[in-house]
Structures are given as C-alpha cells and as structure tokens.
Amino acid sequence: MDYILGNEKPGDCIFDLQPEKSCAKKELILFRNNDVVVLLNRYPYANGHLLVAPARHVGDLSDLQPKESAALMEHIRHSVNIVRKHLKPDGFNVGLNLGSVAGAGLADHLHFHIVPRWNGDHNFMTVISEISTIPQHIEQTFDMLLGDFQSLLENTVP
Numbered sequence: 001m002d003y004i005l006g007n008e009k010p011g012d013c014i015f016d017l018q019p020e021k022s023c024a025k026k027e028l029i030l031f032r033n034n035d036v037v038v039l040l041n042r043y044p045y046a047n048g049h050l051l052v053a054p055a056r057h058v059g060d061l062s063d064l065q066p067k068e069s070a071a072l073m074e075h076i077r078h079s080v081n082i083v084r085k086h087l088k089p090d091g092f093n094v095g096l097n098l099g100s101v102a103g104a105g106l107a108d109h110l111h112f113h114i115v116p117r118w119n120g121d122h123n124f125m126t127v128i129s130e131i132s133t134i135p136q137h138i139e140q141t142f143d144m145l146l147g148d149f150q151s152l153l154e155n156t157v158p
C-alpha cells in the first residue's frame with residue numbers, strides 16, 4: 001500500500017471533465033456512464049495504473065448511494081480483468097485514500113486506485129514514481145485498454 005499513498009497531484013477535479021462523453025483521450029477517460037468513471041492515472045506507479053471513481057463528485061463512502069457502490073465494485077472488477085488481460089501482471093494493489101491526510105491529492109472526489117504489480121517490480125516502481133508523467137507510454141496504454149472498456153457500455157447502459 002505504500003505505493004498508493006502520498007503522491008497524488010492536486011488540481012482541478014479530473015473526474016468531472018468531459019461529463020457528457022463515454023471516453024476522452026486527452027483527459028485519459030477510458031469509461032464513463034451515469035454511475036462510474038474510469039481514468040488512467042496521469043502520474044502512474046506502474047503501467048496500467050487506473051483510477052475508478054463515482055461519476056458524482058462525492059468525497060466519502062457514506063455519500064454513495066447503494067447503486068453507485070455496486071457500480072464501483074463492478075467496475076473495479078472489470079478494470080482488474082481488463083488490465084490482467086492486456087498487461088498480464090502477477091498481482092494488483094487496489095486501494096482507497098480517504099482524505100488528504102491519508103494521501104488523497106484529489107480528496108474531494110472519492111476514487112479507488114488499481115495498480116498492477118509484477119514480480120520484481122519494486123525497483124521499477126521506485127523509478128517510475130519519480131517521473132511526473134510519461135505521455136507516450138500512457139497514450140499507448142490508453143489505446144490498448146479503450147476497446148474493452150467501451151465494450152462494457154453495451155452491457156451496463158440501462
């Protein structure tokens with residue numbers, strides 16, 4: 001869990017950009033429906049580091065409606081499956097930082113981190129966490145994952 005603590009960058013709420021679109025490459029939005037938004041993290045700890053958030057701008061678990069809670073867990077599961085299919089990690093860290101004291105740089109908008117892990121990746125992740133952004137890498141990963149995320153829409157749109 002050390003990897004997902006304390007290194008989020010503050011700024012405008014990245015989860016609320018392009019609210020009318022089901023995906024947006026510039027904003028790294030892989031998926032959005034009425035309940036959930038999935039982004040590639042612009043400041044990744046590993047290739048394929050995703051953020052899964054409620055579509056509504058809420059900061060605490062207690063603010064979630066049951067429908068949103070269920071959709072979040074469903075899309076955490078989908079996200080793990082899609083990253084596993086394409087990037088073949090050995091495992092994942094999945095976690096939630098609640099409040100800025102816990103390391104959430106975007107504390108006002110609840111979000112889960114999904115960080116793929118590979119055996120022996122510790123040194124790699126130390127290096128990558130010191131690089132603010134690796135745009136080319138991120139765009140390639142975005143293109144790789146987008147199709148499977150967009151195909152979820154066919155199953156989840158009411």
Ligand SMILES: [Zn+2]
Nearest residue numbers: 013016057109
């Ligand atoms: Zn927000």
